[in-house]
Amino acid sequence: MAHLWVRHEGVWGAQRLGSAGIDVAGLLASRAAAAADGAAYPHSARLIRVDAAEAKSWAIIASPTSGLRVNGRTPPAGLCVLDDRDEIRGGAEKLFFSTETLAAVEPFPGSDRPVFCGRCRQSIEVGSPAVCCPGCGISYNESAELPCWTYSEKCTFCGQATALDAGFSWTPEEL
Ligand SMILES: [Zn+2]
Ligand SMILES: [Zn+2]
Structure with a gap:
């Protein structure tokens, strides 16, 4: 966003x-x-x-x-x-x-086709807690049972940091 x-x-x-x-x-x-x-x-x-x-x-x-x-x-x-x-x-x-977007856990919105988690490869159920990687758009489960997004420090596909409290990597400074 x-x-x-x-x-x-x-x-x-x-x-x-x-x-x-x-x-x-x-x-x-x-x-x-x-x-x-x-x-x-x-x-x-x-x-x-x-x-x-x-x-x-x-x-x-x-x-x-x-x-x-x-x-x-x-x-x-x-x-x-x-x-x-x-x-x-x-x-x-x-x-x-x-245009920087923060990773956030949100109910999975679903798609026309099944979407498979970037970590565990199981299909992600509509409405289940999930994170869409801001770097590459790949979705991951993120619940107590399936903490797939935060399982590793970085996204498997693009290297985006997975910390949910990381904050923005870029902020304005006085030029
Ligand atoms: Zn998963
Ligand atoms: Zn990614």
């Missing part, structure tokens, strides 16, 4: 992005109101999800005169498809976009 890094009182926090997208101008304006810095903020800018087959990407739509910048540049024609770790700036505030 992609997310935006937003700074609250000097501390960066990750805000998950849902399918509805997010009003970036409103978010920046609320940060600006907290900062009371008097800078000019974009009136209209929105982050939207673009679904193309399996690939999900995110784009920002902003009026070319809004003053919003992505990696220091005004989006051409007001549109910019975002890449991991892009900086979004408006006024004196900035946000960072990230």
Whole structure:
């Protein structure tokens, strides 16, 4: 799940992005109101999800005169498809976009065909606790009886760390 890094009182926090997208101008304006810095903020800018087959990407739509910048540049024609770790700036505030996803235990959603666990090779039952590897998308059981995801320190297929409390490997820093 992609997310935006937003700074609250000097501390960066990750805000998950849902399918509805997010009003970036409103978010920046609320940060600006907290900062009371008097800078000019974009009136209209929105982050939207673009679904193309399996690939999900995110784009920002902003009026070319809004003053919003992505990696220091005004989006051409007001549109910019975002890449991991892009900086979004408006006024004196900035946000960072990230595509990094944390591993989480969730009820297995199921699929058209049986899905086999990346560790034990048994089919994973719909609704049973499972982890979808953020690195490669392979699913694993993860219950008290079948702790297949956390059985090893790393995903068998892509080397993704399996610690469930590892947190994000990338966080914004002041540049
Ligand atoms: Zn398993
Ligand atoms: Zn993996």
